[in-house]
Amino acid sequence: xxxxxxxxxxxxxxxxxxxxxxxxxxxxxxxxxxxxxxxxxxxxxxxxxxxxxxxxxxxxxxxxxxxxxxxxxxxxxxxxxxxxxxxxxxxxxxxxxxxxxxxxxxxxxxxxxxxxxxxxxxxxxxxxxxxxxxxxxxxxxxxxxxxxxxxxxxxxxxxxxxxxxxxxxxxxxxxxxxxx
Numbered sequence: 001x002x003x004x005x006x007x008x009x010x011x012x013x014x015x016x017x018x019x020x021x022x023x024x025x026x027x028x029x030x031x032x033x034x035x036x037x038x039x040x041x042x043x044x045x046x047x048x049x050x051x052x053x054x055x056x057x058x059x060x061x062x063x064x065x066x067x068x069x070x071x072x073x074x075x076x077x078x079x080x081x082x083x084x085x086x087x088x089x090x091x092x093x094x095x096x097x098x099x100x101x102x103x104x105x106x107x108x109x110x111x112x113x114x115x116x117x118x119x120x121x122x123x124x125x126x127x128x129x130x131x132x133x134x135x136x137x138x139x140x141x142x143x144x145x146x147x148x149x150x151x152x153x154x155x156x157x158x159x160x161x162x163x164x165x166x167x168x169x170x171x172x173x174x175x176x177x178x179x180x
Contacts, residue, residue: 048121051161051169052128054082054110056140056153072141073107080104082135083114086157090127098124110141111160113169121162128157 054074083102087095098120105113116124134152137143143153161169 045118045164047115047164048118048124049105049163049166049169050114050116050121050124050128050159052112052114053158053160054079054112054140055156055158056143058143072109074110074112074141075139076104076107076112078135078139079107079112082133082155082157085133086131087124087127089131089133091123095123095127105166113166115166118164125159125162128159132156 080099080102083104084096084099087099087102089095091098098116101117101120102124103115105115107113133155135155137151137153140153140155163169
């Protein structure tokens with residue numbers, strides 16, 4: 001008789017236990033999203049700036065330098081009156097409304113720097129370029145007497161510069177640096 005011996009071998013388990021290793025790094029706290037620096041660019045500036053020069057028939061040459069030879073500055077009230085005449089002559093009641101929003105920033109001799117609402121800048125430029133008027137000669141720096149109109153002298157505005165940023169008008173466009 002032979003005896004057979006049966007040995008049971010263990011069968012592999014059908015679902016072996018899963019082990020997971022979790023590492024936590026407590027020394028560095030990194031945010032899940034990076035910090036975003038937010039910048040804004042204004043596409044439509046609320047103001048436009050003009051550098052103007054009051055010209056008369058005696059000023060036949062164009063003055064390209066900012067310092068003027070006149071010792072007296074144009075009176076801001078006279079400049080406001082002339083700007084109001086200019087805008088209301090060319091644009092009517094709309095121009096009168098623009099003149100109320102115009103700020104005179106600086107006067108130097110016959111030159112002034114003004115600030116106007118941005119949407120009105122094209123209309124103001126057109127009005128300034130086409131207007132010719134008259135004012136009492138004593139109100140214009142450097143004028144002694146009028147030419148035949150009872151002490152009045154013919155005047156007009158010349159746009160020296162225009163921009164959406166005041167710094168460029170005051171400092172210049174860099175033409176002296178680059179030889180333009």
